[in-house]
Amino acid sequence: MSATPPTLSKDTPKKSWGEAFAAYADRRSIIMLLLGFFAGIPILLIFSSLSLWLREAGIERSVVTLFSWAALGYSFKFIWAPLIDAVPVPILTRLLGRRRAWLLVAQLLIMAAIVIMASIDPINADALTYMAAGAVLLGFSSATQDIVIDAYRIELAPVELQTVLSAVYSAGYRIGMIVAGAGALYLAAGFGSTEASYSYAAWRNTYYIMAAIMGAGVVTTLCIREPISTQVRIERKPSDYGRLVAVFVLAVTAFVFTFINFGKLLPETDGVLLAFGLETVHLFVSLAVGIAVGYASVMIGVVQREVAVATWVAPIADFFRRYGKKALLLLALIGLYRVSDIVAGVISNVFYQDMGFSKVDIANAVKLFGVIMVIAGGFLGGLLAQRLRIMQAMMVGAILACVTNLLFVLLTYHPGSLSYMYLAVVFDNLAAGLASAVFIAFLSALTSIRFTAVQYAIFSSLMTLFPKVFGGYSGSIVDNMGYPFFFIFTFAIGIPVLLLIYLVDKHIVIGENDDVAEIASNPNMSRTDEPPRAGE
Template structure:
């Protein structure tokens, strides 16, 4: 047990804590903090909950993760390395998205679309940062050390959530915005502060070293990479267009279950359309079939080959274990404020104490994983 505890003093554990902090900032700026801002600005609850779709990138980041792994960045890959280059780009995109959202006043109904664009931009950028951090963590240490790195990453992530959750609410109240006296400048200043806090992640990226790995991505002509990006952009555009179009064409239904089923059908149909367009572009020769298979198909097949029947259980675990957290996180702050609680009370009870217990649980889990053997494949 002592050896497992001492592993937390490793420099690499500290690096992952700082990167985790950077990863924990954006998510609540899309979910609970943004929900409270929108509600104070007079946006109705149904529209507030729709903004949770902005975080869809977290669920589907596996689609562009292979592209991030294969695509080199001009100048940055050569100067910083494959992981650090992409990490810096993702973090700068996050800062840009937060500043964009800060510039929008949702009380002006005509600006809600601009806020939605900023939220989607933030979700995509944050999911991209998560992809690169996960790859960096895996390459940074051997399997035995991964539980410690995951625990410290989780601790940093949750501390980032405290800052973006409790910290944002404290700041908005300090700057003067309350339920019955909405002040746009208070929330704008709060998001400015959150953008500045992301500087911790940027500084960490510039100071750490690139992991030493033996595997090198296959060298391809620049045109192959450009065509991969083109196929990805076309597929995403079709998904967005189908999702928005079907939402307008399909009739409105009453009842929670019927509404959920309708949204699920819309999502599946949009994904199928995007997949169909991507496949058609590959068959049309826009990108070489072997390049597309190597980038997108082989990593998925490798996952199923490696874990066999357990792969489905792992996917179920990954897909379901945070449902309660996500569902409650979107609207819970609005619910608490409607009950009469102030932002500082919500921040203290929910965003501070609750997250602290999660951090403690993460460290306990890391120590237990160090003590007992991990499942090996």
Template structure:
């Protein structure tokens, strides 16, 4: 990321075919997210579901945060027929996009107002999260492998632009369509939301057609400036489909054990939450402690299971070594333990402020008295253009002045712009202030995201593209989304103004982490 491009060269780079391709793949990646978050939240609220329950549905998107667990399979495992016909990346892209289309359509078939329907909807939403996260794994790998490092900032910009257009389609588009078809907060109509989600399913054809038209990226395996571990990995052999299926069976059983362990502790956890709440007089803290304990217990069961399976014929030691251990070992080998841990901490905290706030933003706008049409017009449509502008600006500035400086700028502006939500909470229904808040917030988000994605791409070794980037992007959203699931409960206990203050202050440690990273020689030129 050296600062050697003039403005004309930078602008001309937007015409590069791979830069344009990322616009359409970004659209495909942007469709599912709001169908899990804000659009689904408004649908559930119209159907009479409690606010705290609505925000818990955001946990269905935790698949994005745990995608590193199956990224190695996506990276290595060939798909029957499709891998030969389309190639490694395009084959997995097509499968994940078809799975997303099916999941969105199935969500539309469930009416959350019916008794016990929420459990079924949760299962289908998790399916959507899993499919969408898989698509993200492949798109990230494709982006990094299909162009040189100097184009990554601009590819990030067009990816963000496409992503936001996809979010506009599944956000504002879904809200306008549901309203047009007759569903409102006062008069809920399931059929309107059903048709809306079926239309959103069809919009994924943009991504599927793109996948069929683009070329499979060349296999970059340059060993320059890469560790000896990378050289070793380039010499490894391909495993048979049967060996990968054995590996996949262990993975599926591990997920089943985690889910079973989590479900079996449901009753006990409710009792513990009540007891802890009585002791601490803090329901939010009690929820956080008990749910974290449940997740930890489930993971311990999985670790014990995998350890037991390591003595069985299903466990391929060499495959596990090359698939999971080598990509992680390579990262620590290249940067050293101290710097690697610092980088991982930075990745985990960089977007915490805006993600935690974003989970409940649509419910907040609705509670402030803004209509669905106003939310669609200002937050989704106008906000889209601000985010795209921020993304392009972030990409250009990163090429001109370096990624680290723009990371600083993005982190500082995020803290400041999130405080503006406090003004809106105090003012209530103020359309002018809403425009101001959305302008500042989305412009900042676009700028920060473009620089951040380019930075993550620079950390990735091309020999472990899918796995390492999946780890980075999973870590980026894991903590924010877990906290975001409690945002409804936090607002109930703190009120909106105090919640926004807390969310904003969460971004302050990021500035310190960027400063510490920049002090290392490896990042002085960025």
């Protein structure tokens, strides 16, 4: 079997409307709907729900938006994704299979992180550090869950079904967001916490309930079946796996140490652009030190060089070998495609609150009705991606994602108006759902089956890295320039994306690859180490 996905050329035959709709009833679609639900729970417990919790506790807006950096694990998950592909979980991999074993571990860590956050009252300034630590753990563990689910999805079905799986995964994800978004706000309000009368117990109980819901994800993981992987894996000694983990731990330790201490040397500034530039330098210097320590660890023999190269370098080399210099154009598109809606989304809940809407208003409009529109947009994106060429669908999504941000400018001139709020929410979320579904399908088509978890993690990490780093300063931009300027700015930064889509569509055939899998008879390689399925 070839290790490459089919080429999505301009001549690829399109499905009929009947075939496009029928694919949503496939058993694999139901599995991805469930996994998407549990993937959607953690993200809002870091972003919007946590933002409202912190605001009710009296935390400054600029500090609240900085908490979005706790989710940077999503942007750096490519660093440990190779370990997910390469390292089996002791005992669990033999019992459950590689994907389900890692999925179970990630879900247990998510539950632990939510419980830690629930146990801390942020109204105490000294407790914010511990709250941040819990949020970082939640970001890390939920990003790990995403790595596994993305690999599971790509291995579960051929590329022609990936648009459907992407759409139902996005639908499940958004339903999970309803529970963690609107559901959390309803619970917190029901337990007695309001902006005027903050109640730590209300938010604590809300987060405990979210942890219990994630327990159902554990049950789901134990019930679903492991996909039959065609990925060729090199069998290694247990000591090699331990050495790989040791290199990762050393690199992460160096990164954290540098990030903490180098940050103390940077000057404080009130300028938004200068502060953003300094923090970008802060982040990338820390990352460079972590990479350098990892490289040095390999050079001194902590792990064999060939093992490290196969784990971290080969997946990247494969992508550049397939696309050559055009790979840089693809990476630019991946890194900027979602910039408009992600940057705007970081401060959205605080924006609605500042416009005079209550938590119940926000829950009804944004976290419930808005998410339903995102789901509808996701299904529409899945249908469009089957009927149109993927790049045409990408163009539609990109145009809608940036243009709909202008509706929020209109809302700033009508604060407290539910009509204008719903107008903005409907079109913004419909656009976000469509763009997300077609983009997931696009990334899946770029991913080689040889490096499923690693390459998709790299792509999805790059997708959120710049927007999330920049989004951390959205509160400062609003404080200095106001909401109208901010939303016009988020519209403007989406315009270059349209040019990138045009250039990719003109010069690159997505999925183009002349590579084939290594010979399966190689005694050092195996197709899969997953347990056999009954009847197969």
